Amino acid sequence: MKLRIFSFFVIISIIFSSYFIGEFNKKSTVENRTLKTTIELEEGIKKGILDASFQDQLEEVMSDQIFGRNFQVTLESKISKAFGINTKFYEDYFMINDKIVLSLSDYVSRDDTKILNDEFFDKISVATDQLATVGSDLYGVYIYLESYYCARDRENCNVDIPLDNYFILNDLIDDEYAFNAGDHHITIDTQYNLFTQYMNKIGLSEYVMPLDYYYDTSFEFNTNGSREVSAKNAFGVKAYEYAPQPLVDAKITQGKTTEPFNNTELADKLKENPDPKKNSNRIYITPGYCGVAKQETTTGKYFVENPGALVDEKILLLGDSQICAASAFYYQTFKEVHTFDKRYQFIDVVSYVEENDIDHVVMYGRVGDGIDKWFDFENGGK
Amino acid sequence: MVFSSNVFLFLFFPLTIIAYYLIPNIKYKNYILLIASLIFYAWGEPVYIILLIFASLSGYLHSIFIAKANARGNKKQAKFLLISAVSIGLLLLGYFKYSGFLINNINLIFDVNLQIKELPLPIGISFFTFQILSYVVDVYRQEVKIENNFLTFVMYVAMFPQLIAGPIVRYSEIESEVHKRTHTIEKFANGVERFIFGFSKKLILANTAGYVYTQLLLDGRDQISVIGAWFAIIMYTLQIYFDFSSYSDMAIGLSQMFGFSTFPENFNYPYLSKSIGEFWRRWHMTLGRFFKDYVYIPLGGSRVSYLKWVRNLFIVWGLTGLWHGAEWNFIIWGLYFGVIIFFEKYFVNEKWNSRKVIPHVYSLFLILIGWMIFDATVKGDILFRVSVMFTAGHLTGNVVPLINLYSYSYIIQNIFFVIIGIVFCTKMPLNLYRKLNINVQNIILILLFIIAIAFMTSSTFNPFIYFRF
Numbered sequence: 001m002k003l004r005i006f007s008f009f010v011i012i013s014i015i016f017s018s019y020f021i022g023e024f025n026k027k028s029t030v031e032n033r034t035l036k037t038t039i040e041l042e043e044g045i046k047k048g049i050l051d052a053s054f055q056d057q058l059e060e061v062m063s064d065q066i067f068g069r070n071f072q073v074t075l076e077s078k079i080s081k082a083f084g085i086n087t088k089f090y091e092d093y094f095m096i097n098d099k100i101v102l103s104l105s106d107y108v109s110r111d112d113t114k115i116l117n118d119e120f121f122d123k124i125s126v127a128t129d130q131l132a133t134v135g136s137d138l139y140g141v142y143i144y145l146e147s148y149y150c151a152r153d154r155e156n157c158n159v160d161i162p163l164d165n166y167f168i169l170n171d172l173i174d175d176e177y178a179f180n181a182g183d184h185h186i187t188i189d190t191q192y193n194l195f196t197q198y199m200n201k202i203g204l205s206e207y208v209m210p211l212d213y214y215y216d217t218s219f220e221f222n223t224n225g226s227r228e229v230s231a232k233n234a235f236g237v238k239a240y241e242y243a244p245q246p247l248v249d250a251k252i253t254q255g256k257t258t259e260p261f262n263n264t265e266l267a268d269k270l271k272e273n274p275d276p277k278k279n280s281n282r283i284y285i286t287p288g289y290c291g292v293a294k295q296e297t298t299t300g301k302y303f304v305e306n307p308g309a310l311v312d313e314k315i316l317l318l319g320d321s322q323i324c325a326a327s328a329f330y331y332q333t334f335k336e337v338h339t340f341d342k343r344y345q346f347i348d349v350v351s352y353v354e355e356n357d358i359d360h361v362v363m364y365g366r367v368g369d370g371i372d373k374w375f376d377f378e379n380g381g382k
Numbered sequence: 383m384v385f386s387s388n389v390f391l392f393l394f395f396p397l398t399i400i401a402y403y404l405i406p407n408i409k410y411k412n413y414i415l416l417i418a419s420l421i422f423y424a425w426g427e428p429v430y431i432i433l434l435i436f437a438s439l440s441g442y443l444h445s446i447f448i449a450k451a452n453a454r455g456n457k458k459q460a461k462f463l464l465i466s467a468v469s470i471g472l473l474l475l476g477y478f479k480y481s482g483f484l485i486n487n488i489n490l491i492f493d494v495n496l497q498i499k500e501l502p503l504p505i506g507i508s509f510f511t512f513q514i515l516s517y518v519v520d521v522y523r524q525e526v527k528i529e530n531n532f533l534t535f536v537m538y539v540a541m542f543p544q545l546i547a548g549p550i551v552r553y554s555e556i557e558s559e560v561h562k563r564t565h566t567i568e569k570f571a572n573g574v575e576r577f578i579f580g581f582s583k584k585l586i587l588a589n590t591a592g593y594v595y596t597q598l599l600l601d602g603r604d605q606i607s608v609i610g611a612w613f614a615i616i617m618y619t620l621q622i623y624f625d626f627s628s629y630s631d632m633a634i635g636l637s638q639m640f641g642f643s644t645f646p647e648n649f650n651y652p653y654l655s656k657s658i659g660e661f662w663r664r665w666h667m668t669l670g671r672f673f674k675d676y677v678y679i680p681l682g683g684s685r686v687s688y689l690k691w692v693r694n695l696f697i698v699w700g701l702t703g704l705w706h707g708a709e710w711n712f713i714i715w716g717l718y719f720g721v722i723i724f725f726e727k728y729f730v731n732e733k734w735n736s737r738k739v740i741p742h743v744y745s746l747f748l749i750l751i752g753w754m755i756f757d758a759t760v761k762g763d764i765l766f767r768v769s770v771m772f773t774a775g776h777l778t779g780n781v782v783p784l785i786n787l788y789s790y791s792y793i794i795q796n797i798f799f800v801i802i803g804i805v806f807c808t809k810m811p812l813n814l815y816r817k818l819n820i821n822v823q824n825i826i827l828i829l830l831f832i833i834a835i836a837f838m839t840s841s842t843f844n845p846f847i848y849f850r851f
Binding site: 001002003004005007008009011012013015016019049050052055058059062063066069071072073075076077079080 | 383387388389391392393395396425426427428429567568570571574575578590820821823824827828831832833835836837839840841
């Protein structure tokens with residue numbers, strides 16, 4: 001009995017006293033987010049107590065500064081996983097292949113945050129008339145750098161964004177839960193993780209190279225964001241990722257046209273700049289060459305052939321535009337990589353697979369995005 | 383303030399318990415409890431502390447005058463005072479909880495545009511109003527002695543373990559312990575155990591079930607399927623039980639740590655019931671007891687004519703529904719159980735209870751439907767849910783599939799959790815735990831506590847459902 005009471009109070013006492021010892025942590029390394037350290041009341045403590053904002057903030061500070069926070073978050077994650085508790089599935093990216101479902105619930109982010117701040121604008125070299133000004137309706141709404149540039153005139157936005165701006169942004173970025181969210185739309189680290197898991201599942205793990213291999217042997221660089229995002233709680237719009245794209249001797253078939261896969265110009269451009277991958281706080285730049293078949297732009301086929309691929313098999317990737325970023329790893333690996341954006345390209349997957357001798361079909365998607373409509377699950381997952 | 387928060391567990395509670403045990407005198411211990419309870423209540427809505435004190439003062443003064451009238455043998459005056467006290471209590475409750483509902487319905491029925499200022503619902507108003515009323519009625523019935531010390535009376539009404547989500551404690555139950563109670567190691571240790579059980583039940587089981595339910599049926603409404611909707615309601619059934627019973631566990635555990643040993647139980651494995659009548663004898667027992675003793679029996683109970691009995695039955699169940707919230711779905715929910723209990727009079731008997739499977743299936747099915755109605759607070763939601771669950775959407779013209787990937791994914795991902803949840807609705811885990819060596823029990827308790835704290839730290843989804851009542 002005494003031991004029970006003693007243990008109970010030891011735990012409470014350790015946590016209670018920890019609030020008064022040492023400095024508060026400013027950042028959670030596990031969650032990659034800024035922690036709340038102070039209570040900020042605009043209208044004084046009396047008003048703050050009466051409208052309960054003081055109480056709310058105190059709870060936030062105590063929660064963020066709790067003793068062993070990183071350990072606790074990790075423990076919760078592991079226990080939940082071990083017991084099959086998955087409360088994050090709605091925000092979860094997953095990939096599906098036949099009977100394989102790979103979940104990314106361990107990696108997905110929470111709410112999105114705005115990545116730009118005043119300090120950033122002071123440092124970047126951009127004409128101010130191209131930016132949403134502080135105080136304007138647009139300020140703080142957009143998340144992508146490009147959106148800021150184009151906020152004034154989106155119709156005629158053709159601004160050359162200096163590469164340096166991305167690095168400045170990178171230094172200033174203090175983004176919550178930015179590990180695996182980016183444009184497009186989960187970061188390369190996560191794409192790589194998915195790719196690795198998938199290859200393991202289908203027994204081709206021997207063809208998975210270390211991540212650096214893909215960086216070292218290939219990449220294309222482009223700064224085109226896919227869209228402006230103003231919706232709150234939108235997933236995967238926190239930051240930019242630069243994606244490796246293959247500099248292999250490959251060919252792209254787009255509809256009826258086949259041409260070499262050549263991105264040396266962009267690669268050269270990148271070489272003139274500091275290597276972002278060596279920056280510990282990796283900059284996120286959108287992957288460039290987004291090769292996804294869309295009904296309105298192609299006659300219905302988009303694939304990359306790589307004669308030097310590691311595996312002599314063909315793969316079909318289905319999903320939204322984020323499979324552009326994923327495809328980089330597959331280009332390096334498979335002889336043919338076919339990509340379809342299921343939002344626009346309502347192909348009969350079964351027929352397509354048969355006609356093109358596809359060996360593997362992978363579906364990428366997010367549960368919350370209404371993936372049922374893409375997958376046509378109701379009709380047997382055709 | 384909620385029990386499952388850092389502020390409560392690592393600031394409020396340790397400071398309160400230290401102050402409480404530093405003071406030797408029971409009278410001053412009660413004052414510590416009073417001050418702590420007022421801070422606890424004021425934490426979220428400081429303004430409503432005035433309402434709490436006013437309601438207590440009304441009950442306190444009325445009870446004193448009722449006791450005096452009783453002593454003089456003036457029953458007429460005592461009854462008048464009782465009616466006055468009950469009216470004030472119900473008027474306060476009505477104004478803060480039901481006025482918006484009433485005005486909206488008047489506007490709807492008579493096509494007028496009456497306006498009323500929207501006020502936030504004072505936390506726990508239904509609970510503390512009923513506690514005050516039960517005390518006043520008991521004084522009128524001369525079943526309890528009056529409490530002469532106003533501060534002690536407020537302490538009874540506002541005692542933080544049970545203030546905002548029950549159990550509804552009658553003064554007669556803790557009367558003796560208010561002025562004289564023992565503090566033993568054993569009682570305290572039992573309190574710690576009960577608190578940890580409730581704390582972990584809330585953080586690990588209730589919140590998880592609640593999150594999945596929300597994602598499937600609320601946020602994922604556009605992607606719902608038939609099986610998905612049923613799975614969501616099962617999740618809600620688990621959530622509401624774990625949520626509410628965990629609060630009662632923590633309340634009883636805390637009361638034991640403060641020396642009280644007579645807080646009433648509020649749950650007795652309700653999902654093991656063989657009938658709806660039995661379910662309500664096991665679910666929110668203190669509320670059922672309140673309505674039985676203060677409404678049903680005074681109306682004549684079942685010892686009246688058949689028609690009056692039917693009337694009494696539906697009054698009680700209508701009020702039970704209304705007590706839970708100022709929405710039609712709650713009233714329908716209450717009457718739904720009234721109808722079932724009416725019919726159960728004709729077939730629930732010893733023979734029925736001797737069966738092993740059918741009564742359980744019958745009860746659980748009706749309980750599930752009940753919760754489906756209970757949480758359908760949005761207009762048209764009941765019809766939508768019935769349509770999805772029973773007609774695949776054909777009833778409302780929005781046809782949904784039997785199963786879709788969205789639902790399937792959630793079900794597959796959380797099926798193991800559901801099994802765990804169902805197991806924890808039975809007596810088995812506690813029975814197994816009780817068979818263990820005390821040291822093993824202690825280790826389990828501490829591990830549970832640490833894990834639940836980790837869940838609390840990681841989670842931002844932490845609402846207690848019963849706070850809105």
